[in-house]
Amino acid sequence: MRGWMDLVKNTLSSKTSIVCTGENQRWSDYAAPTPGAVVVVGDENDVAKIITAAKKTNTPFLIQSGANGWADTFTLNSQGIIIDISNLKTITFNPDKSQVTFQAGVTNKDLIDAAWDNNARVSASTCNCVSVLGATLGGGLSRTQGVYGMNIDQLISLSIVDADGAKRTITPKSDRELWWALTGAGANFGVVTSATYKSYAMPQAENTAWTGLVLFDQSKLEDVVAAIDALTLGPDMQMDLYFTASPVDGQPTVIVLPFYLGTEEVGREKFASILDIGPTLDTTEVIPYNTWNTAGDPFCAAGGRKPSYTVGLKTMEPTAWRNVWNEYIAFFNSYEEANLTTILTECYSTAATAASLKDNGTSSYPFRDIKCHAIAIPWYTSPEIDSDALQFGQNVRSYLIDSAGTKSPSSYINFAHGDESLSHIYGSSLPKLQKLKRKYDPERRLNQWFPLS
Ligand SMILES: Cc1cc2nc3c(=O)[nH]c(=O)nc-3n(C[C@H](O)[C@H](O)[C@H](O)COP(=O)(O)OP(=O)(O)OC[C@H]3O[C@@H](n4cnc5c(N)ncnc54)[C@H](O)[C@@H]3O)c2cc1C
Structure with missing residues (x-):
């Protein structure tokens, strides 16, 4: 040492x-x-x-x-x-706000606030506390990805320190294969100290969206799941489904968070198939860009034990989701200290991301055609509960894998547990990533985050 x-x-x-x-x-x-x-x-x-x-x-x-x-x-x-690297916080926009260069400690909140102050929008992820690059190097899901693409699609250049400790600037042209590896499996290939990212000039008055919590009684669960399954999310749409303690009475409830880049009137039309099911509470409104992530702030609370499990979904089956609900209720009710336990499902438009599949492999992120990512988050403090929590998460994962509509299980690296097979994490990119790992990091120095070997 x-x-x-x-x-x-x-x-x-x-x-x-x-x-x-x-x-x-x-x-x-x-x-x-x-x-x-x-x-x-x-x-x-x-x-x-x-x-x-x-x-x-x-x-x-x-x-x-x-x-x-x-x-x-x-x-x-x-x-x-x-x-x-969390203290590396510099953010600089270029004069026409089409690009922003920022350091590795910048969080989603830091970047969104800076964009707002600069009359711009950047495509960052949905939780304020997450570092932009931490999310981006694994792909980076974003509410606006239907319009702009995933976070990796925003990257213009990366300043990295490689496995040998050498500083390098990487662009898609300077080193095509290292760029490909960094954009999806980044943590295995370099330490990114700063990045230049696309930005979109936009006056604050136009930079708004319609969103908010919509609560349903659990008896409506099958209808809600069937409606989500049937809904094609347009480029300007995104949504989340939560099983979590209600903000009203602390009891387990079903919450939908629709998100539409436009007016309330059109947003309600776009999500009518869900809203017509009859919520018990609807808090949606048009809100400014710098508050879009606020509803997720409780999930940013640090500390406690949260061994989480994920599944990528192309389809959602009501019967499977009733089983998931039953698992959730059983765990929630077993331990008072586990009352923040949540099942979060984030659904994204695949319009722009699937289109970039046609770019023929500029990035190694393998799951651009996945619509929803479900995450079971057991949340408690006592290590004695660990084995029940792991069982709960694995049970949820099994129900969802069986109904995911994918040829083989897919686990977005940033949501994965760590016990999955590497092919579930890296998909079809795995063999090439392993080959590149032998070239760029033969001593496997960068080997803590879903190591490739
Ligand atoms: C509350 C919450 C909300 C989330 N919401 C989203 C979301 O909306 N969209 C989404 O895509 N993901 C989301 N995630 C997942 C998130 O993307 C991953 O947890 C991500 O790895 C976190 O990065 P971090 O820097 O915040 O955390 P860290 O634990 O610091 O980073 C995780 C790993 O990423 C690697 N890493 C981080 N920064 C760098 C860097 N600069 N260079 C090289 N490697 C690096 C390291 O290996 C590190 O172990 C969320 C996670 C949480 C806890």
């Missing part, structure tokens, strides 16, 4: 510090990494210095930005270091 520190201690910027490992708060405590040190980086250049020193001393390391990754693939122990 001391070896790497001795190599860099007199070379790091004064903005970089080493903090007590006990202060390393993450979104989920379940299977969290247990490093010997956490280096909080204050300067992009220090990332390269630390990775170089770690390589020379054979010290394992993990990059941490938003600290939201819940996978159980971390093997980092007291021999290893977390390189915390």
Whole structure:
């Protein structure tokens, strides 16, 4: 451990510090990494210095930005270091607001707020606390992906530190195959310290959407699921389905969160097949871009144990979802401390993302034609509950895999648990990714996040 520190201690910027490992708060405590040190980086250049020193001393390391990754693939122990890049927060828009360059610690909220202040829109993800690049390097789902494409489709260039500690700027033209690998399996191929991303100039008055919580009694579950299954989400539409404690009475309930990039009147028409089922509460309204993610803020609460499981869905079957509801209720009712347990299903328009399939493999993200991603999130504090929580998540996953409408199970890397087969995570990109891994990181230094070998 001391070896790497001795190599860099007199070379790091004064903005970089080493903090007590006990202060390393993450979104989920379940299977969290247990490093010997956490280096909080204050300067992009220090990332390269630390990775170089770690390589020379054979010290394992993990990059941490938003600290939201819940996978159980971390093997980092007291021999290893977390390189915390969350303080790298610079954001710069170009004069016509068509591009934005930002550092790796920038969260969705940071970028959205900056875009709002610049009369622009960027296509970021749906939870404020997530780092833009943490989500993007695995694909990056976004409410506006039907119009603009996924987060990876926003990338123009990436400044990375490679597995050897060398700084490089990568564009789709400069290194086609490394770009392909970084855009879907990024964490295995480099540490991105900053990126340039597409931005869309837009006056604040036009930068709005119709959205909000719509609550249903659970007796309507089959109707709601059938309506979601039948609904083709246009490019300007997105929606979420939640099984969670009601904001009204704390009891388990079914919530739909429709999202439409337009007026309330048209939004209601677009989602009429769901709204006509008869909600018990409808809080939808037209709201500004810088508040679109606010409804998801409770999910950003850090701490507690949240061993989550996911399935990518092309279809949703009411019978399977009744079984999922029953699993949810059983777990929710078994443990008072698990009352934040949630099943979240995010559904996206595949209009723009499926179209970019035709670009013939500019990115390694494999699931552009998946409509919905379901995530079972058991949420509690006592490790004694772990085995029941894991069983609950696995049961939900089984019901959904059987009704997913896909040839084989698919698990979006950023939502996956870590026990899946690698082909479920990387899909058809797996063989080529493994080949490129041998080329770009033969010593497997970048091997904490769904390692490719
Ligand atoms: C509350 C919540 C909401 C979410 N909502 C969405 C969503 O709307 N859309 C979506 O697509 N995903 C979403 N996710 C999943 C999210 O994309 C992943 O958890 C993502 O990995 C988090 O990145 P992070 O930097 O915040 O967390 P971290 O734990 O810091 O990062 C996760 C892993 O990503 C890698 N990584 C992070 N930054 C870099 C970097 N700069 N360079 C190289 N590797 C890096 C590291 O291997 C790290 O272990 C959500 C997660 C949570 C907890």
